[in-house]
Amino acid sequence: MIDSLNDLDLTEEQLRCIDSFQTWFQNGSKHGFGRRPKFRIAGPAGSGKSTIALWALRAVGLDPLSPHVVKVAYTWKASMVMRQKGLVGSQTIHSSIYIPVDDVGEQIKEMRSRLLKLRGSLGSVSPEKREEVAKEIEHVSIAIKLLQDRSDDDIQWVLNPNSAVAGCKLVLCDEASMVGGKIQEDLESYDVPILYLGDGFQLPAILDGDEESVFFDKNGILLPVDFTLTQIHRQAEGSPIIRYSRALRE
Numbered sequence: 001m002i003d004s005l006n007d008l009d010l011t012e013e014q015l016r017c018i019d020s021f022q023t024w025f026q027n028g029s030k031h032g033f034g035r036r037p038k039f040r041i042a043g044p045a046g047s048g049k050s051t052i053a054l055w056a057l058r059a060v061g062l063d064p065l066s067p068h069v070v071k072v073a074y075t076w077k078a079s080m081v082m083r084q085k086g087l088v089g090s091q092t093i094h095s096s097i098y099i100p101v102d103d104v105g106e107q108i109k110e111m112r113s114r115l116l117k118l119r120g121s122l123g124s125v126s127p128e129k130r131e132e133v134a135k136e137i138e139h140v141s142i143a144i145k146l147l148q149d150r151s152d153d154d155i156q157w158v159l160n161p162n163s164a165v166a167g168c169k170l171v172l173c174d175e176a177s178m179v180g181g182k183i184q185e186d187l188e189s190y191d192v193p194i195l196y197l198g199d200g201f202q203l204p205a206i207l208d209g210d211e212e213s214v215f216f217d218k219n220g221i222l223l224p225v226d227f228t229l230t231q232i233h234r235q236a237e238g239s240p241i242i243r244y245s246r247a248l249r250e
Contacts, residue, residue, distance in 0.1 A: 038214075039193070040214065065089065070172070076092050081174075111144045172197070181207045184213060
């Protein structure tokens with residue numbers, strides 16, 4: 001364990017979790033990750049998974065904010081929560097590894113280009129023309145939003161070979177209980193180590209047929225994980241949501 005961790009206010013359980021991750025990553029970096037390309041940390045809300053992840057990365061010499069660590073989550077909201085916790089640059093898995101290839105994707109690209117040109121022209125047009133350009137900017141912005149709000153089923157996606165994931169040293173995936181099936185398969189196809197964080201008390205991912213997910217098998221049964229955090233972090237103990245969810249579990 002690196003010396004800087006000794007001075008932190010971490011529990012014995014948290015230190016063991018970091019140590020376990022550190023052993024996995026260092027052995028994998030030295031001998032190849034082989035059959036263990038992913039490390040899964042499970043724990044209920046308030047157990048400090050995100051905090052542990054930050055220190056676990058630093059323990060193996062990785063800067064959580066560097067481009068060598070790609071930070072993703074299944075939903076946009078989950079990626080925004082990651083940013084609020086200090087994981088700047090977090091994205092959805094879709095935006096990290098896929099690119100749209102159908103007409104909708106091309107339309108969005110063209111409209112964004114048009115929007116940039118319109119915004120750039122505002123400073124050079126006459127006052128009379130400026131109001132007209134401003135209305136057109138508003139119209140194009142609304143059109144882009146409407147296209148983006150279309151369901152994923154309306155857009156065809158392909159794996160991006162130039163994704164930042166392809167050249168990174170580790171992927172950090174939060175709220176991983178949502179991830180499974182084709183998306184999990186595609187994320188893991190880049191052959192880079194992945195640190196999954198998730199809550200085994202949440203509902204399994206919605207999948208087709210016999211697909212498994214990161215944390216659950218095809219029957220919704222929790223799979224074995226590499227480390228389980230059980231203690232609620234004292235900063236979260238006062239939260240009524242945390243107290244209530246713990247009461248339901250117990």
